[in-house]
Structure formats: C-alpha cells, structure tokens
Amino acid sequence: MHYLNVSVNKKFEELKDYEVSCLTYKLKNLLKSDLEKFNQIKLYNEIEIPLLKTLAKMEIEGINLDVKFLKKLSERTTNELEDITKEIYELAGEEFNISSPKQLGEVLFDKMKIISNPKKTKTGQYSTSEEVLNELSSKSDLVKLVLKFRSISKLLNTYINSLPKQLDKYTNRIHTEYVQTVASTGRLSSINPNLQNIPIRTNRGREVRKAFIARNKDYFLMAADYSQIELRIIASLSNEENMINAFKKNEDIHASTASAVFNVPINQVSKEQRSNAKVVNFGIIYGVSAFGLSNQTNLNRTESKQLIEKYFEKYPKLKQYINNQISFARNNGYVETVLGRRRYLKDINSQNSVVRGAAERNAINAPVQGSAADIIKIAMINIQRKLSKGNYKSKMLLQIHDELVFDVFKPELNEMIELTKNEMEKAFEINVPLTVDLNYGLNWLEAH
DNA sequence: GTAATCACG
DNA sequence: ACGTACGTGATTACA
Numbered sequence: 001m002h003y004l005n006v007s008v009n010k011k012f013e014e015l016k017d018y019e020v021s022c023l024t025y026k027l028k029n030l031l032k033s034d035l036e037k038f039n040q041i042k043l044y045n046e047i048e049i050p051l052l053k054t055l056a057k058m059e060i061e062g063i064n065l066d067v068k069f070l071k072k073l074s075e076r077t078t079n080e081l082e083d084i085t086k087e088i089y090e091l092a093g094e095e096f097n098i099s100s101p102k103q104l105g106e107v108l109f110d111k112m113k114i115i116s117n118p119k120k121t122k123t124g125q126y127s128t129s130e131e132v133l134n135e136l137s138s139k140s141d142l143v144k145l146v147l148k149f150r151s152i153s154k155l156l157n158t159y160i161n162s163l164p165k166q167l168d169k170y171t172n173r174i175h176t177e178y179v180q181t182v183a184s185t186g187r188l189s190s191i192n193p194n195l196q197n198i199p200i201r202t203n204r205g206r207e208v209r210k211a212f213i214a215r216n217k218d219y220f221l222m223a224a225d226y227s228q229i230e231l232r233i234i235a236s237l238s239n240e241e242n243m244i245n246a247f248k249k250n251e252d253i254h255a256s257t258a259s260a261v262f263n264v265p266i267n268q269v270s271k272e273q274r275s276n277a278k279v280v281n282f283g284i285i286y287g288v289s290a291f292g293l294s295n296q297t298n299l300n301r302t303e304s305k306q307l308i309e310k311y312f313e314k315y316p317k318l319k320q321y322i323n324n325q326i327s328f329a330r331n332n333g334y335v336e337t338v339l340g341r342r343r344y345l346k347d348i349n350s351q352n353s354v355v356r357g358a359a360e361r362n363a364i365n366a367p368v369q370g371s372a373a374d375i376i377k378i379a380m381i382n383i384q385r386k387l388s389k390g391n392y393k394s395k396m397l398l399q400i401h402d403e404l405v406f407d408v409f410k411p412e413l414n415e416m417i418e419l420t421k422n423e424m425e426k427a428f429e430i431n432v433p434l435t436v437d438l439n440y441g442l443n444w445l446e447a448h
Numbered sequence: 449g450t451a452a453t454c455a456c457g
Numbered sequence: 458a459c460g461t462a463c464g465t466g467a468t469t470a471c472a
Contacts, residue, residue, distance in 0.1 A: 097469095097470080099453095099468090099470070100469080100471085101451090101452055101469095101470080102452095102470075102471080103470090121451080122451090123450095123451070123452090125451085125452080127452085128452085128453085129452075129453065129454085130453075130454070150453080150454080151454085151455095153468095153469095154453085154454060154455065154467095154468080155455085157467085157468060157469080158466095158467055158468065159455085162467085162468090182465080182466095183464060183465065185463080185464060187457085187464060189464090189465055189466070190465085190466080191466065191467090193466090194455085194456085194465080194466045194467065196455095196456060196457070197454090197456035197457085197465080197466065198456070199455060199456080200455095200456075201455085201456080205455080225457095230457095230463095282462090282463090285462095285463070286462045286463045286464095287461090287462065287463075289460095289461055289462065291460075291461055291462080292461060292462035293462080295461090295462075296462080353459075353460085354459075354460055354461070357460085357461060358461075358462095361461080361462070361463070362463080364463090365462090365463045365464080366463085366464095368463085369457090369463065372457095400456075400457065401456085401464085401465090402457065403457080
C-alpha cells in the first residue's frame with residue numbers, strides 16, 4: 001500500500017484522505033484497462049467501480065500479524081535449514097548453492113548420475129522441479145533432503161522472514177493491495193504482499209497461517225468460503241441435471257461423480273475412485289485431456305480416456321456445453337461470464353492445434369472462473385455496504401478468490417455469521433444452491 | 449530482464 | 458503425429 005505513505009501522514013483518523021488518494025491511484029489503473037474492454041460499461045459501473053471503494057477499505061484496514069510468533073518460528077526453521085544444508089553437502093561430497101537449479105542439476109545428474117536420462121527444461125537445463133525430484137526421491141536420500149530444503153527455504157524467504165518486514169509503520173498491520181486489472185478471467189490479484197497464496201497445504205506451511213490473528217482480544221478472525229463454487233457454476237451453466245441434483249441433495253460431489261462413472265452405490269465408493277473422480281471434476285473446469293488426467297492420477301492415458309468418456313456419458317449436458325462454448329468462441333471471438341464479462345480469444349481459430357487447444361481450454365475455463373469472481377465481487381460490495389451502514393466494528397479484510405476473511409468484534413459474532421453467509425449465498429442466483437462454509441477463531445488457521 | 453521454482457485458489 | 462491441464466505473485470540465480 002505504498003500510496004498510503006506517499007500521500008498522507010500517520011493519523012488513522014484521516015481515513016478519508018487515505019481513501020481519496022487510494023481511489024485516485026486505483027482509478028487510473030482501472031481506466032486504462034477500460035479502454036481495452038468493449039461493451040463492458042455496465043460491468044464497469046455496477047461492479048468494478050463500487051468494488052474499488054470496497055477494496056480500498058479492505059486495504060486500508062489491513063490485518064494483524066503475530067510477529068513474536070513468526071520470530072520464534074523463524075529461529076526454529078532457520079536452524080533446521082542449516083542442519084539440512086550440512087547434510088546435503090555431506091551426501092553430495094561438496095558445497096554448492098542448493099538454491100541454484102543449475103548447480104543442483106549438475107550435482108544430481110552429472111556428478112552423482114542418480115538417473116540415466118534426466119528431464120530437461122525448455123532451455124536445455126536439467127529440470128529439478130518438485131515433480132521430477134518426487135519421482136527420484138525413493139532412491140536417493142539426497143533428493144529427499146533437497147525437497148525438504150526447498151520447501152523450508154520457500155516458507156522462510158517468502159513468508160516467515162518477509163511478512164514482518166512488510167508491516168506498515170503507522171498501523172503496524174499488513175496491508176495488501178488488490179489489483180482489478182491483471183487477471184484475464186476477472187479475478188482479483190493481490191500484491192505487496194500477496195495474501196492470496198499464504199500456505200495451507202502442508203503442516204509446516206499451516207504454521208504461517210497461525211500468524212494472521214484477530215485485531216485484539218475483543219475480536220475473532222472469521223473466514224467464509226464458497227463450497228465448490230466453480231463446479232456448481234459449470235453444472236448450472238450447462239444445465240447438467242445429474243450434477244445439479246447431486247448439489248441439490250447436498251451430496252459429496254466427488255463421491256457422487258465416482259458413484260456415477262464407476263457404477264457403484266455412493267456409500268461404496270472407494271478412496272481411489274473418489275480421488276480419481278475429483279481429478280476429473282477439476283479437469284473439467286480446466287478443459288480436460290486424457291494426457292492431463294493421466295498426469296494427475298495413477299491412470300495411464302487409455303484408462304484416462306475411458307474415464308473421460310464414461311464421465312461425459314453420465315454428464316451429457318456438460319459435454320454439450322463444452323462444445324457449445326467452443327463454437328460460440330469460434331463464431332464471436334470471445335466468451336463471457338454470468339455478468340457478461342468477456343474474455344477475447346484471438347487464438348480460437350488458430351491453424352496451430354497447440355495454440356488453438358489452449359484457447360479452447362480458456363473458452364471453457366474463463367466463464368467458470370470469471371463467473372465465480374463476479375459472484376464474490378457482488379457479495380463483497382453488498383457486505384461492505386451493510387457493514388458501513390450498520391456502523392459495524394467488524395471489518396472485511398481479505399479476499400482469496402472464493403473466501404472472505406473478517407475481523408469480527410465479538411459482540412457482533414452471531415450477526416456477522418448470519419450477514420456474511422446470507423450475502424454470499426444470495427449474491428447471485430444460479431440453478432444450484434450456493435453454500436458457504438464459515439468458521440472463526442483466534443487466527444486464520446483456526447478460522448478454517 | 450528472463451527462467452525456474454513453488455506458494456495459493 | 459504432436460504436445461497439453463485454468464488463474465495468479467514472490468524469490469532466487471544468472472546472463
């Protein structure tokens with residue numbers, strides 16, 4: 001939030017001044033992109049401009065960070081990283097820069113020759129990506145250690161040591177900046193710092209989430225996220241009744257899909273079947289291919305192909321919708337979301353099948369991802385209006401694509417739960433119910 | 449400045 | 458026969 005420092009001084013009561021400079025700054029940014037859009041005036045006036053003020057308030061509000069906790073975590077983690085570094089040097093028989101993919105590749109594949117035919121990147125370097133290393137880790141302790149080194153140094157450099165440095169010197173809180181103009185689907189992005197990629201998938205990463213805490217002892221941190229919003233949207237857009245009914249019955253959607261494609265009762269779906277069905281459901285949103293599917297599962301390409309065929313047999317309208325989207329894009333040069341947000345696809349009629357294929361996947365994905373973005377934007381605008389009007393002490397702080405995070409003043413808790421859930425679920429009506437999971441606690445991890 | 453890698457939805 | 462999952466941002470190394 002650099003404009004905060006440039007524009008005014010320290011007093012937080014001068015919120016109005018902050019707001020003005022914030023709006024001006026962002027408006028410029030937005031107008032520029034408006035020129036590139038066409039026939040998007042309604043969207044601009046009814047969504048993006050009102051959202052501007054909502055985002056400004058969130059940015060100015062910021063979020064509290066537990067610096068003491070991060071400091072302790074940093075000490076522990078740094079020690080661990082040093083130990084691992086020594087072990088790696090010992091196994092490698094030399095010291096080198098483990099953070100250099102080039103040097104690491106030379107150690108693993110030239111010196112130690114742990115595999116005969118190493119994968120290369122497009123520039124001809126050895127690939128040492130997580131995916132490659134994971135396959136080699138079973139036969140090499142060195143590779144195992146490198147993977148551990150990578151994950152720890154990522155957490156340390158990007159989050160644990162970096163976030164405390166980005167506390168605002170006047171508010172002592174973390175103020176991200178939301179950008180409305182970079183994501184081609186209509187999503188927001190978050191920068192300086194990015195608070196939309198705070199770790200959650202690993203136990204070690206989850207520690208970082210604990211550092212995001214409520215304003216003070218009178219507050220909880222509350223998180224509300226849409227359940228399966230993208231899948232619900234594509235079910236609705238395609239009018240695929242088999243999927244719509246599963247959502248209406250509030251079934252576990254991946255189990256329901258598995259039950260359909262593997263022909264077993266839903267309560268007898270195996271873990272593996274559910275997991276494979278989940279991958280296809282995700283794949284559908286991205287624009288499936290047998291290759292992509294086999295990459296993500298233990299299935300080979302033939303099995304993947306059969307699974308996709310079976311899937312479309314059970315969800316025929318989905319198949320039809322995908323074909324319709326592609327032909328709409330071919331005829332019109334763009335696709336659009338539920339609010340008419342367009343994504344132009346200049347490569348949709350390309351002679352090059354690789355380039356065209358990518359555009360076709362965009363034609364499927366953009367309306368889905370973009371409609372989800374539209375819907376949460378409506379919810380945010382409406383929630384902010386209610387919070388302002390009602391003079392709530394509770395504040396909306398963060399948006400993470402399908403999730404909103406709040407500082408909730410404890411006496412307002414019940415009211416806030418109701419208000420948030422309600423505004424999110426009724427933000428925009430589609431052919432399936434939208435449901436929101438909501439939790440609260442002392443920190444962001446507890447709020448999940 | 450670009451490439452590689454990896455954090456998230 | 459060929460090459461492929463969608464959307465982002467930050468950090469590090471290296472030319």
